[in-house]
Amino acid sequence: MQLSQVQDQxxxxxxxxxxxxxxxxxxxxxxxxxYSYIRMLVKDSALAEDIFQDVFVKVIHTLKSGNYNEEGxxxxxxxxxxxxxxxxxxxxxxxxxxxxxxxxxxxxxxLKIDDLNVEDQMVKDQxxxxxxxxxxxxxxxxxxxxxxxxxxxxSFQEIADFTDVSINTALGRMRYALINLRKIIKQNEIxxxx
Numbered sequence: 001m002q003l004s005q006v007q008d009q010x011x012x013x014x015x016x017x018x019x020x021x022x023x024x025x026x027x028x029x030x031x032x033x034x035y036s037y038i039r040m041l042v043k044d045s046a047l048a049e050d051i052f053q054d055v056f057v058k059v060i061h062t063l064k065s066g067n068y069n070e071e072g073x074x075x076x077x078x079x080x081x082x083x084x085x086x087x088x089x090x091x092x093x094x095x096x097x098x099x100x101x102x103x104x105x106x107x108x109x110x111l112k113i114d115d116l117n118v119e120d121q122m123v124k125d126q127x128x129x130x131x132x133x134x135x136x137x138x139x140x141x142x143x144x145x146x147x148x149x150x151x152x153x154x155s156f157q158e159i160a161d162f163t164d165v166s167i168n169t170a171l172g173r174m175r176y177a178l179i180n181l182r183k184i185i186k187q188n189e190i191x192x193x194x
Contacts, residue, residue, distance in 0.1 A: 008074035016063055023063075027056060030075055034082050037152045041086040051089060055082045076161030079154075083162075134184050142177035145170055 006014075006025070014022035034055060039048040058081055062068050068077075135143055144163065148154045154162065160170040 007072075009072045012063065012068065012074055016066075016068070023060065026074065030078060033075065033152050033154065034078055037079060037148075038082050038086055040147065040151060041083070042089065047089070051082065051085050054085050058085070073161050075154075076158055079158070079162045131181075134181055137184055138177050138180055142173050142180065145173040146177050149174060 006022075008026060008029075011022040011026050015026070031052070035048060035052050038051050038055070039045060042048050042051065055078065059078060071077075135146055138146070141163075145159055148159045148162065149156070156167055156170045156174070160167040163170065165173075
């Protein structure tokens, strides 16, 4: 079986037992989610790259020292390290910033609309900007779930593990986020369509 098809927990075990390629597969498999999350937190691509490298240095050190507790939750563990190292950066700089994506990193950029003319693209950009403003009106827990689900492309189980809540709580937060977004749209009589 190819390494790319092996589960995370098996790859971790293989790496601990000396198979260096297993770590490469893990990094490749999860780099987009981890980097995107860090980038969203620190809002600086060069800094995000530095922290991303620090995350995997810590992962390697922890795995090699035998301090990793195998629970089959590799990605949530790595995301927690990424979160903590990002927060540590702000603590060291004596400033802490609220997690909010920048304009060029929109939560809903995953929407794909092919071959838009200029007018449609402007309308789409305005809608994305409006949705971003609406998300900021949600409670922080609901914002976090929306961002992790739509921007970091995490599953609800990964979100639950990462935020240290049950999967039902994560699902509930997403449900209430969507309900609250609909209420805000209706109250403000906002039209969101291309």
